[in-house]
Each structure stands twice: as C-alpha cells, then as structure tokens.
Amino acid sequence: MPELPEVETRVKQLRSPCINRKITEVHLGWPRHIHTPSPVEFKQRIIGQQIKQLNRRGKFLIFTLEAEFLIIHLRMSGDLYVTNSDNTIDQHAHTTITFDNSSELRFSDVRKFGRIYLMKSTKQITSKLGPEPLSKTFTKSILFNKLNSHKRMIKPLLLDQHFLAGMGNIYTDEALHLAKIHPARQSNTLSLNESTSLWRSIRQVLRDGIKNNGASIDWVYKGGNQQNYFKVYGKNNQKCITCKELILKITISQRGTHICPNCQKL
DNA sequence: AGAAATACCCGTACGC
C-alpha cells in the first residue's frame, strides 16, 4: 500500500533517528528481502557504515551510506521504524539494522514482498523510473506529451513506474476521479484541458496525502489520516460527493478500480 | 508495444 505520500512520510520520520547513526549489527530473519547482494555479503558490507542522508525516489527509500546506498522498497505491506533495541520485536519485523546508540531500524513486512538493495550507485534503480510528479520539472506540458506518446489505458499507465514514479492504486483512483477522467480512457485521446486537469489532480492528491501523513487503510501502515478524505477509493455503493451517483467498483487490468460513473464517463 | 497472466505472501473477510 505505501505509495508516494506514505513513503515520503516515512522518510521525514526516519531522518532524525537515522542520520549520522553507525550500523553495528544486522539481523536477517527473511533473507529473501535482500534482493542484492547475497545476504551474507550484504551483512559484511553494511556493518560499520554510517548513514549520511535519507531521501526518496518514487516509492524507493534511499539511505546514503559512506560507501554505497541502502535502498528499500516497501511494496505492499512493508513498514520501517526506529525503536530502542530493547523493545519487544514485532512478529513481522524480519530485518533489523542495529545502530551505535542501541536503537534499531526495523523493517516489518507482513506479506514479505518488500525488497532491500545495497548498491554502489542508485542509477540502476532510479534511472528506470519516470518523473517525480511533485517536482518543478514535471510540467503539465510534459504530462500531455507523455500521454500522447502512448496508446494505453490511462490507469495502468499512471501505475507504471517507468511512466511516472510514485502513484499506486489508491492515489490513481483519487486523481482520476478529481480530474473527472475514466480510468479506461486511452492516454492519447485526452484533450489538453483534460491532461492539465489530470496534472493538477495528481499533484493535489499527492500533496494532500503528504499533508495528512499518508493513508492508513488497513492494519499495515499506521499513523496516516488521508483515508478520511478519500472520494472514491473504498467508497463503492456510497454516494459521490459531487453528483450523488453511487460509486462503482470495477476491474481495470486486474486492479480494483473505483469510479463515479456519472462524473467519469468513458 | 502493450495486454494479460502469473508469481510472490499472508491476514482478513466472507460463505457455507
């Protein structure tokens, strides 16, 4: 579930307890979380390094270490938090990274889909990602041009991290609803006005999400408030705020999709 | 190129 706003929230929360900490020990309870290098090498390489910076690119958290980068993707059910190493470990905190001040970074992941990378460069990961939707350089004309260069349904295109980095199922449904665009629309059929409206909507739902510390839709991700402001996600059979029509849940390329059939016509 | 299916996981909700 963590999408751009949830990841951004974690970055902000983790900076102060992580930056300038030195890694003294690592516990790997689910070695398959370590995508690269091998778990043994991972441990050898990371111990002794100090965390210099923490940033985000798309849904990836990027810890800048002295000699390389620790990159973490939470996928659907991952979460990260720092706590005192004396505190009881939660059942799903499979990977823990202990710091020099007896606190530790815990990677808790109920569904074990998350991935951890240790790499000399971030390029291998970040160069494949599309633009950051909230950056100054992501202009409305860039979106319009990009939409026109593809002939794909708009929703799966927005979910494609190579096209745009950071959108997930929830914020995509919310953005398309706000822009009054049907998720099955072909990307290259959007008018300039529709594209501009979509550009505004994407940025607005993401900013709102960040402002509210992300969304907590289930037991997995804690502390967010954005779920209280959803207009369509999880609102099937409830009335649309703008037109009172009932929100519909449909399937678009194998993903649950929420629309107002009146506001978002094909 | 892009659509569709599949694999990876497991807590929860739902049907019987």
Place this chain on the structure above:
DNA sequence: TGCGTACGGGTATTTC
C-alpha cells in the same frame, strides 16, 4: 463455531 477460499496490493517476469 470452524473450515475453506477469495481477495488485495506493487512489481518483475513471462507469454501472447
């Protein structure tokens, strides 16, 4: 009540 099963959510990968 208990058991079985479908579901969801992000992405890589494979196949059509």
